[in-house]
Amino acid sequence: MTKLWNATPAGEPPGPTARTELRRHPERGSHDRAVIDAILDEAPICHVGFAGPGGQPYVVPTIHARVGDVLYLHGSPASRALRTLGAGVPACVTATILDGLVLARSAFNHSMNYRSVMVLGTMTPVEDPAEKDAAFRAIVEHVAAGRSLEARMPSPEESRKTLVVRIPVEEASAKLRTGPPKDDPKDMALPVWAGVLPLRLVALAPEPDPSLDLPLPVPPSVLGYGPARGSVGG
Amino acid sequence: MTKLWNATPAGEPPGPTARTELRRHPERGSHDRAVIDAILDEAPICHVGFAGPGGQPYVVPTIHARVGDVLYLHGSPASRALRTLGAGVPACVTATILDGLVLARSAFNHSMNYRSVMVLGTMTPVEDPAEKDAAFRAIVEHVAAGRSLEARMPSPEESRKTLVVRIPVEEASAKLRTGPPKDDPKDMALPVWAGVLPLRLVALAPEPDPSLDLPLPVPPSVLGYGPARGSVGG
Known part of the structure; x- marks a missing residue:
């Protein structure tokens, strides 16, 4: 079985290049911003990771939206997740689109077809009202394109009641797998159906x-x- | 806009209850193992979070499988993500199923219908060959039920070439949202279509x-x- 993504967590000096370097399956990786942006824009939700007390990591699903070189998340100021992120902690935002099951002749070569982006960096709160309004609009449009022209947009009070945080799309990488299974030569003659079962949301x-x-x-x-x-x- | 999940990351004393306590929208939460297990079993992939050097969090999409009270992940020993997890670090595994867009009359009350599980704990490597074999089988079955009867299962060499890690499904909670949007009373007469757009993988x-x-x-x-x-x- 092949896992989806071998990240680059340990044993490397800190720094953008080392942290987002694509070590395993580099042929699946990309630092192309067009690829990264397309995945961020298509994925309806992301998972954001950050450390709580004692270094315990938390991974929380949330809605995101990209505006140019910035990724926005939002939530209630009463949310400890958002408050933690708004305090300016290191974070990782990962957005993944699952495209299919890859069924090989051998269990070992099973995999998934997917497109995933990882953005590393530090979250900061958005204070500027104009940027906050633009972020709201982007988030609503991310949920459903055109919706910001239909729904009542946030009042100043609702805006104050929402915490918006931002992370730059700088230290980012994409990883994807496409195509049929890759079996070992010795397995090719096995009487086992192999192929891809495409999945679509x-x-x-x-x-x-x-x-x-x-x-x-x-x-x-x-x-x-x-x-x-x-x-x-x- | 309502974010998907307000986790419980900060400002609480450590301990299972405090860390998985459902503070925001407690009506959406559950510690019911049947609910937790059903979500873990249905979600085709999860996102695992852990800290790298300097406390930088990483969130990596991966395949998982549950066997009773244990959740298994796997990957290549060459993967730094898996090696880090296998060294016994605190981790968070989050599995999320997106069920629909919740389109309210106001942007502020937009949301998603979803089911999500968060498992906190420490990963440990699986050394016992029998447990490892059972984990392989569970992972293949998680990808596609019945597949372990069709594909060639791992050879001893393939088993050695795969790192399997485990985390107990103990400190876990589910959070879900279902049903139509909830608009403020003052917005109910707005001429804005509201409802749910169900999403299905x-x-x-x-x-x-x-x-x-x-x-x-x-x-x-x-x-x-x-x-x-x-x-x-x-």
Whole structure:
């Protein structure tokens, strides 16, 4: 079995190059910003990691949005995760898109097709109201493109009640696997089906809020969801 | 906007209860092992977090498998991520299933429907060959149920070439959100469509390995993929 990603955690001197260097399966890696940005933009959520007391790591799923060279996360000021991140701690944001199961003839060569980005750096809180508003808009658009034109955007009070943190997309790398399984030559004649089972995150039929009294049509943000993310029949 | 999960990282005394206590949105939380196990078993991958040099956190996507009260990860001994984990460091394994976009009338109340599990603890390497074999089997079965009866299972040499680490499913909690959006009373009359756009990870048509010479039928592990994970038309 091949794990998804062999990261670069230990035994290397600190520094951007060493920390995001792609050691294992370098053919799967990329520092190409276009590749990195496309993955960050397509992945609906990310997982952010940071250290709590005693060095205990925490990994929390959250919504993100990229604006140029900056990645934004947000949450309640009452959230200890967000408060910790807002205090300016080292963090790692990883966004992963699962594209398929890779079924080899041997269990050892099983894998996944995936696209993943890891962003290392330090989170800082966003204080500037204009940047915060832009981040809100980006986050809403990240959830569903066009939604910021439909929903009521945050009031000043709601803005104050939300903590937004930022991390630069600088020390970042992408890693991806595509294509069929790679079996050992000695296994090629085994009578075992091998191939890829593609996986796709698709949108099903929208479910209107039961409390929706008005006869409102399903809006563009919902009708047009995807296409990069995929939709059934769309 | 509501973030997915407010974890419990800071300002609390160490200890299982404090670290996995569900502070924000406790109604979304659960310490029910049946709930935790179901999420771990359905999520095709997880994200594992651990600290590298200088306290820099790393979050790496990887395949996992649960056997009773133990969660297994695996990888190459050449992987620094796996080597770091195998050295017995504090880790956090988070597995998240995204169930839908929650589109409220206000941007502020947008959210996601999701199910997520966080397991805290210390990774230890699996040395016992029988446990390692059982872990291999569980990992292959986690990728695709039934696959361990189809693929060639690891040779002793392949087993030696794979590092398996374990973490107990003890200090664990689940967090989930379901149902329609929750708007503020003052927003209920806004002419904004609100509802849920369900998302599902589905399997598309299998793609046989181009180098597959034998006329082998698509096997049960592929035909029966899901159903908890969903398949188009299945």
